[in-house]
Amino acid sequence: MNRIMKYAAAALVAATAVSTLGGCEQLEKKAPEDTVAVSFGDTNIMLDEVTYMIRSMEYTYESYFGSNICGNDMGDGSGMTVGDYIKQMSLSQLRQTLVLNEYAKKNGIELSDDQKAKVDEAIEKLQTESEDYLDAVGATDELIEKTYTENAIANLVYMDLVADVDTTVGDDEFLRKKIAYVKLTPSELTETTAADEATTEVSSDEDSSEEASSIENTEAESESASKDVTTSTEEASSEKASTEAVSTEEASSENVSELSSEASTEDSTEVETLSEEEQERQDAMNDAADKILKEFEEGNDAADFISDYQNDSHFTATNSEISISEDGTAVYNAAAWALSTDECTVYKSDDGSIYIIRCLDDNDEEARQSAIDSEIESRKTALFSEKYAEIQEESSKFKVDEDVIDTIRFTTPVYVAPSEEETSESETNGEETSESETNGEETSESETGGEKTSENETSEEESVKAENSSESDESEEVVSEASSEEESK
Numbered sequence: 001m002n003r004i005m006k007y008a009a010a011a012l013v014a015a016t017a018v019s020t021l022g023g024c025e026q027l028e029k030k031a032p033e034d035t036v037a038v039s040f041g042d043t044n045i046m047l048d049e050v051t052y053m054i055r056s057m058e059y060t061y062e063s064y065f066g067s068n069i070c071g072n073d074m075g076d077g078s079g080m081t082v083g084d085y086i087k088q089m090s091l092s093q094l095r096q097t098l099v100l101n102e103y104a105k106k107n108g109i110e111l112s113d114d115q116k117a118k119v120d121e122a123i124e125k126l127q128t129e130s131e132d133y134l135d136a137v138g139a140t141d142e143l144i145e146k147t148y149t150e151n152a153i154a155n156l157v158y159m160d161l162v163a164d165v166d167t168t169v170g171d172d173e174f175l176r177k178k179i180a181y182v183k184l185t186p187s188e189l190t191e192t193t194a195a196d197e198a199t200t201e202v203s204s205d206e207d208s209s210e211e212a213s214s215i216e217n218t219e220a221e222s223e224s225a226s227k228d229v230t231t232s233t234e235e236a237s238s239e240k241a242s243t244e245a246v247s248t249e250e251a252s253s254e255n256v257s258e259l260s261s262e263a264s265t266e267d268s269t270e271v272e273t274l275s276e277e278e279q280e281r282q283d284a285m286n287d288a289a290d291k292i293l294k295e296f297e298e299g300n301d302a303a304d305f306i307s308d309y310q311n312d313s314h315f316t317a318t319n320s321e322i323s324i325s326e327d328g329t330a331v332y333n334a335a336a337w338a339l340s341t342d343e344c345t346v347y348k349s350d351d352g353s354i355y356i357i358r359c360l361d362d363n364d365e366e367a368r369q370s371a372i373d374s375e376i377e378s379r380k381t382a383l384f385s386e387k388y389a390e391i392q393e394e395s396s397k398f399k400v401d402e403d404v405i406d407t408i409r410f411t412t413p414v415y416v417a418p419s420e421e422e423t424s425e426s427e428t429n430g431e432e433t434s435e436s437e438t439n440g441e442e443t444s445e446s447e448t449g450g451e452k453t454s455e456n457e458t459s460e461e462e463s464v465k466a467e468n469s470s471e472s473d474e475s476e477e478v479v480s481e482a483s484s485e486e487e488s489k
Contacts, residue, residue, distance in 0.1 A: 037404045038091070040098045041396025047404055048143070054090045055137035055414050061086060062415035070410035083410040091400060096388070099395045100154040109157055111149070119152050136414040161387045162380040169372055176323045176367035177359060179336050182292050182302050184285050184315045184354040284314035289346055289354045296344045296358040321360065323367035332357060 032048035039045070061069050061082065070083035080088075104110070111119070123144055127134065134144070288309050295305050302319040309317035324330070326337055332355045335347040339359035347355040 035404060037401055038094065039397075039399045040095070041102075043098070043396075045094065045098075047407075048138070048140075049146070050090070050094065050405070051408055052138050052140075052143050053094060053147075054087055054408055056139075057086050057090050058083075058410065058413075059133060059137055059415045062413050063417075067413035067415060067417065070413075086410075087405060087408065091405070095398045097150050097154045098398070099388070099392050100157040101150050102395055103391050104153050104157050109153070109160060111152055111156065115152060115156070119148050123148050136416075158384060162383050165376065165380050165383050167376050167379075169375065174325075174368050174371040174375065176325055176364040176371060177337060177339070178321065178323045178361040178364040178367065179339070179357055179359050180296070180302055180319070180321045181332070181336070181355050181357040182306060182309075182317060182319045184288060184292075184309070184317055184356075186281055186285060186315050186352040187313060281314045284312060285354055288312065288315070288317070289356055292356045293344055293346055296356060299342070323364045325371070331355075 032051060033046050035047040036044045037047040037050040058070060065082075070081065070086065072082050074080045074082060074085055126144065127141075133139075292302075292305070292309070296302075302321075306317060306319045309315075324333055324336055328337070330336075331349045332347040335345050335355075336357045336359065339345060339357065339362065341359055341362045344356070344358045347357060349355065
């Protein structure tokens, strides 16, 4: 992905203007390469180029989220479909690239010979390794070269604009601790036990309002004997109640008392049965927690012993290794943060789960550096957004022919998932990662908060990452590598 597209999302609100450059009748007479879709000052961008950009982004979205994703609602209350959003973001990307390339021309920012060479290498790699993708999105050699070159220049401008970003952080800032934990989650109660639990809860409520319950039951028993029997606690105590009604109430209360006594006996049995089951479950969980804690204290890896606890009917057992910060939101975070390297603890949550935690490293330098990098990138985002807003204000006027853009539809997916046969063949040829390795990667993504989803799914800034990723990632790398080489010289 073109990094500048990722970090400039805040500035890309798709404030596109509507133009009247052409209509449907005009489109029928002209080929896409001859149909103006967007204008930027005196520069015209043809329909084939805009279509190529939109299809590229569509391809990425469909590869991540399924072939029918474009017709889905965004779910943000805007009424916009994913396809509409792809169009909007593609036009936003296009505008940004044009604005930054115009800025580069005005300020003498050009690609070096080394950078141009790397662009050529990236294009050759794309053409060699991504033929299916290029065919699907309608890419021509001319469009590929134009897109790669303009993206590379845009990235060069981005790096120039954020070059003076503040990169200083305190020595103790972004401290991270690496922990391992095993979570024991209590199994669900049986249906019978769950029903008993509900009954017990009702009985408890009745006991807490004994006087009101007694009066209400008395009223039910004595309704035929007297119409003066009261319907609330306050009325029951009223002086207006008749002597006859009170007498009836007292007589009925004896019967109710007997019934209540019998019910209490039954409820006590239910509570006792429930307690036995819960106690058995808690004993099993506590016993397992003690054993796991001992394993951790002996320095053993959870992956080596977790299988011993995954077939217990009283609970489910899962394990993970993650890095945490002091302000983490996990229920166990405070308990884990208090640990030093090789120290262990047991944390019991309110939902009945038990966490057995071991601190693997109380100064996870790799995680800390990652957090610092993320912070610096956030600062770059903010700085770029500020400067880009000023540049855009002074740039040429960006106009969109909405009638032309509307001709781009999402009727047929551009991404076709590999068939089972193709997948099987690929695995046979050793082109696919082994199942164990894949599972490990998925676990890692989950442990780090699902990076794949968070980077590509919901927000404007995140979704920009998906735009023309096959091209933009490489053009970004091209400029970055070339820039690094120049700096080293």
